[in-house]
Amino acid sequence: MDLLSYETSRNMLDLLQVNSSRFERVPLSDALGRVLAVDIIAEYNDPQFPTASMDGYALKHTDMDSGVLTVLGDNPAGHDETRVVNNGECIKTFTGSMMPEGTDTLIQIENVTYEDGKITIDETVPMGWSVRPIGEGYRSGDVLIKKGTKISFAEIGVMAGLNQVMVKVAIRPRVAVIATGSEILDLGEHSDNPAQIRSSNNYTLAALFEQAGAEVIQLGTAPDDKNAIMKTFETALASADILVSTGGVSVGDYDFVKDIVPRLGAEVVYKGVGIKPGRHVMVAQRESKFILALPGFAYSSTVTGILYALPLISKMLGKESPYKLVAAKLQEDFTKRSRFTEFTACNVVVEDGEYFVNFEGKKVGSSAILTNMLNNSGLMIAGEEDKFLETGTYINVILLENF
Numbered sequence: 001m002d003l004l005s006y007e008t009s010r011n012m013l014d015l016l017q018v019n020s021s022r023f024e025r026v027p028l029s030d031a032l033g034r035v036l037a038v039d040i041i042a043e044y045n046d047p048q049f050p051t052a053s054m055d056g057y058a059l060k061h062t063d064m065d066s067g068v069l070t071v072l073g074d075n076p077a078g079h080d081e082t083r084v085v086n087n088g089e090c091i092k093t094f095t096g097s098m099m100p101e102g103t104d105t106l107i108q109i110e111n112v113t114y115e116d117g118k119i120t121i122d123e124t125v126p127m128g129w130s131v132r133p134i135g136e137g138y139r140s141g142d143v144l145i146k147k148g149t150k151i152s153f154a155e156i157g158v159m160a161g162l163n164q165v166m167v168k169v170a171i172r173p174r175v176a177v178i179a180t181g182s183e184i185l186d187l188g189e190h191s192d193n194p195a196q197i198r199s200s201n202n203y204t205l206a207a208l209f210e211q212a213g214a215e216v217i218q219l220g221t222a223p224d225d226k227n228a229i230m231k232t233f234e235t236a237l238a239s240a241d242i243l244v245s246t247g248g249v250s251v252g253d254y255d256f257v258k259d260i261v262p263r264l265g266a267e268v269v270y271k272g273v274g275i276k277p278g279r280h281v282m283v284a285q286r287e288s289k290f291i292l293a294l295p296g297f298a299y300s301s302t303v304t305g306i307l308y309a310l311p312l313i314s315k316m317l318g319k320e321s322p323y324k325l326v327a328a329k330l331q332e333d334f335t336k337r338s339r340f341t342e343f344t345a346c347n348v349v350v351e352d353g354e355y356f357v358n359f360e361g362k363k364v365g366s367s368a369i370l371t372n373m374l375n376n377s378g379l380m381i382a383g384e385e386d387k388f389l390e391t392g393t394y395i396n397v398i399l400l401e402n403f
């Protein structure tokens with residue numbers, strides 16, 4: 001089998017024409033987890049007026065040493081204060097209130113004694129004390145959130161502060177997921193044969209893609225039946241942007257998926273990459289739609305889903321990168337098992353601001369071991385040329401959180 005290198009396969013994937021300009025407007029309260037389709041630019045300053053940040057008295061700092069000041073009255077938060085403070089005067093002003101004209105400093109209640117409409121200053125404060133200046137948080141015109149950002153709690157809050165009632169977000173790519181194989185049983189399906197196994201692939205991948213911002217069409221499982229698989233694929237392609245299948249891509253007599261994909265009129269971009277796991281992965285395109293046929297093994301399908309589906313989803317969403325790649329230091333020796341680029345589940349530890357990896361609790365075995373991905377594992381990348389990697393070697397790791 002002629003295998004592409006991992007790097008070539010990823011470059012070819014990056015070169016595929018993907019529509020990344022589809023957007024919709026959603027209410028802010030529905031925007032969590034969506035990806036911004038525009039830059040969020042401040043239309044005003046925050047705050048828009050000098051604002052008190054403590055409860056106290058607004059005054060001129062030049063009066064700080066005068067000892068006693070006349071209180072003109074109260075200025076509660078939200079009050080449009082119009083009185084002008086002159087020398088020897090102050091206004092009782094509260095946290096969040098607009099500072100009255102003529103004042104530059106707020107002295108907190110604890111620092112004064114009030115009696116008969118006057119305050120005596122017991123402890124002075126510096127010029128500008130407890131006043132949030134105009135534009136303390138941001139200035140009009142500042143780009144606060146970049147297009148392509150996944151919206152989290154902080155983005156929601158900042159956009160609420162900007163009165164963004166509706167938010168322009170990328171349309172979620174629709175990804176159809178199906179697991180093929182006559183031995184696999186869907187969730188809850190009755191088993192009458194000990195050679196059957198539970199399907200995890202279609203659920204792992206659905207969760208992975210949803211986490212990455214896609215809308216998943218869960219197609220469940222399908223037995224190794226050429227015509228049935230073909231029909232299901234054809235139907236799925238009518239509504240999905242990406243069809244992801246697992247199983248049926250190697251050389252077995254019942255591995256039909258690899259033959260079905262070209263028969264659907266799709267152009268095979270490649271089939272077979274020098275990676276472990278996942279070497280049978282197939283990428284195909286039919287007009288603007290993509291078909292990713294991933295291997296059946298649970299770990300292989302997950303890794304190839306990360307490596308080949310996430311970049312397409314991420315591009316459709318207008319995100320800068322599908323996941324975070326970091327350089328980490330090996331905390332133990334690592335021996336590569338194949339001549340391919342290898343992706344190994346690892347623990348990622350951060351110590352003193354540096355990333356480290358180790359394999360504590362990870363099992364060595366076949367490409368079926370999905371439990372190695374538990375506990376926020378990372379995916380360590382050992383290159384084709386690597387063989388034995390010593391403790392202390394720096395190595396690239398894909399972080400699998402927050403993509």
Ligand SMILES: Nc1nc2c(c(=O)[nH]1)N[C@H]1C(S)=C(S)[C@@H](COP(=O)(O)OP(=O)(O)OC[C@H]3O[C@@H](n4cnc5c(N)ncnc54)[C@H](O)[C@@H]3O)O[C@H]1N2
Pocket residue numbers: 179180181183184197198199200201202246247248249250251252255277278279280294295296297298300367368
């Ligand atoms: N003679 C050869 N045999 C195999 C080769 C090869 O090159 N020559 N490649 C091996 C490698 S590497 C892989 S990866 C697998 C890929 O095979 P398929 O994509 O055709 O997958 P299946 O044979 O259908 O399944 C493989 C394995 O995974 C289990 N499986 C399948 N679907 C699911 C699911 N939804 N959830 C959980 N587990 C699943 C299935 O029972 C098999 O054990 O081929 C090797 N063989």
Ligand code: MOO
Pocket residue numbers: 275276277278279280295297300301366367
């Ligand atoms: O391609 Mo398989 O996933 O190497 O085990």
